[in-house]
Amino acid sequence: MKRTKKSFFVRLMAVLMTMVLVLSGCTQAEKKTDEIEKIKFEMFAWGEAPDEEIVEEALNAITREKIGVEVDIEFYNLNVYSEQIGLKIAGDEEMDLVAIIGDTLELANDGILMPIDDLLDKYGQDIKKVCGDLLYYCTMDGKNYGVPFMGNKKYVTTLNCRKDIIDELNIDPASMMTIDGMEAAFEKVHAAYPEMTIIAPDSEGVIYGYYGIDRENVSHIDFLGGTYYLTIMNDDPTVVDFYETESYKKELKMVQDWYEKGYVMKDSATTDEVGSLSYYDGNLFSYINWQNVYGDPVEPVVHLGLSAITYPTYSIPIADDVVSSADTLGVGISSNSKHAEACMKWLNLLFTDQEMCTTLGFGAKDHHWQLREDGLAEYCEGIEPGNSGWETGFNWSIGNVGACYVFTSVSDDPDYNKKQIAANDTATRSIAYGFCFNYEPVETQMAACDSVVEKYALALESGSVDVDTLLPEFIAELKAAGIDEVVQEAQRQLDEFLAQKK
């Protein structure tokens, strides 16, 4: 039951798999140099990649010509990615490009990533153009440490539940968008299926807690780049300790109530079993997660993600969609890289070159996929999506999804991906987007706070203990551990960040 930020993001990954995108960008050729620079690229993905060499060669064929750079991809499954990178860091191995998933905060804090502002100015003009004001995605002490993934960056909290049961019991899915409606539905389902678990926690044992859904008072919440106790709510630039808020208490009370009514798995705080996995066995009615959304999330949608493989699923939005600072997918450059300039050139091309972007996401052209005459892409004959030999699972995680060809399996609209990215402009943008907390001044306090959180949070959030007695104890211990100093420091840095942004 580790509460790491990594798995917080792994959680989204599963659902994000289905996205694909498009858009064309102009390819910008640069002068070919005689010497070919070789860079390494630490990359994560959801699947396996036996065809790594073919894809590398396809990429290199493009980049060798245009910018004189070759890439050597170090491909890791997402499950082991963070550990593998950790090992490389501990061994002080030289890295170049490093894909980032959720742990930017630590990487930037420990000096593992280098600030890239100058490089962006010199070699990353196209990246700047594509990203616009989303560029500054990990800003610590005024310096930017990474290039964001460019795609649909809107996230929304959804309740994912079994469509068949909802239909059978004549529940209006739209009614479940409010807490009252949700509870009414739970009651009905519980009465009809008393053996079934109504709602299960995610991989970290969280049922409701961090999804921050006190909708009447909080339209969106930002966990400041992935810290759990530092949050800002709505557009109020005041940093608050999430655990002290009324919203948190309200949620705990609600989950406790669910626990007592028998909606929740009793052992959820102590099993390592991921509760939501039992969804696939049919023993679970619903689970909550935080996912990337297409289009307009105000209506319940029948979801096409992973869980839909076994059961048709309604994804019911229960909070507003938001582009927050916690969206930390991207790529950075290792501080011990000797090829930082080549890395930036390579990234810059990735952001604009259609074939290169599609290759990184889907495999080699004419081997894994082919271009149709109408400008859409499709898989080659005999290549199965899901088992293609280059299974990134998500083509969008690195670079600019807008520069990829649209696959016919996703949409017939050649502008599909452009629209995805345009959606970012209409979403609520957290004022703290891009803020990265430099926790060095309060490291001691944070380590102490972490151990207090470890002690209380999971039990409280599982609903199995008495909120009224334990929550005050929890808050008091956090205070003793120095949470106020951490909040103050975060506030100071955030104020600075916001002042700079203006």
Add this chain to the structure above:
Amino acid sequence: MKHKQTSLSKSRHYSILYLMMVPGLLYLLINNYLPMVGIFIAFKKLDYSAGIFKSPWVGLRNFKFLFATSDIWIIIRNTVVYNIVFIILETVLGIWVAIMLADLANQHLARLAQVTIILPELLSLVICSYIVFAFLSQENGIMNNTILPALGLRPIGWYNEKGPWPVILTIVYLWLNIGSQAIIYLASIVGINKELYETADLDGASRFQKVIYITVPCIKPTIVTLLLLSVGSMFYSSFGLFYLIPHNSGMLFDVTATLDTYVYNALMHKNNVGMASAAGLFQSVVGFILVLTANKITSRLDPDNALF
């Protein structure tokens, strides 16, 4: 034919033995001594872009987090008190079981009993944690669903209630470790001269008297050695026992947190090598003091059995 050995020929004589010592020494050197160089990391803020040696010194700042909460005293108490209880019970019960095994007349039965007792020791603690979970689970556990209702008691939220855990952990520990202890004691009991017991029988000694006046004094060296070994690691705890068996349930930390689990929980998030080294150093220093103290006491009481 006798002749006096020179020291040279003596060392030649033993050279093969020295050679056999080399792998062990190398292992000690690489595994136990070389990493000690890294101790200085405990006093640094590690900055990967600067490298280990150029990272800035921060004095004792890395140690602060250990004492940032009052928990440290609870943690030290847990670590030490559990170890004392374990050592005492393990020794007493180990000897007791060994004596019973030695008294079993049926050899087949004795063998069977030995194997059964030592079997849990071969289990991985992860498996043990699920065996315990099978008893204590709220949803399907044997305790809450079968045993407690049969006794007319209310189910207990085992992983949220601190009360029973010192007992549960002790039982699990003994279940796991009593076997090997008993076997070691059994080995020395078997070595006791049978005539002593026969004489005692002639004098009309009771079974209990034989144990107190013959068995225990005869195996005293074994007891002292095993005790000393345990005391040396008094400031260390079995990470698996305290982390896996309670499923790292936060509600139980007051009675299950030991230095090892605290450090693990506090530092898993941040990968902070400096703080981790600081915690390790602290543990080693206190452990070292404990070994010295234990040895001192032993050499007072029984100089022959002290380690140095």
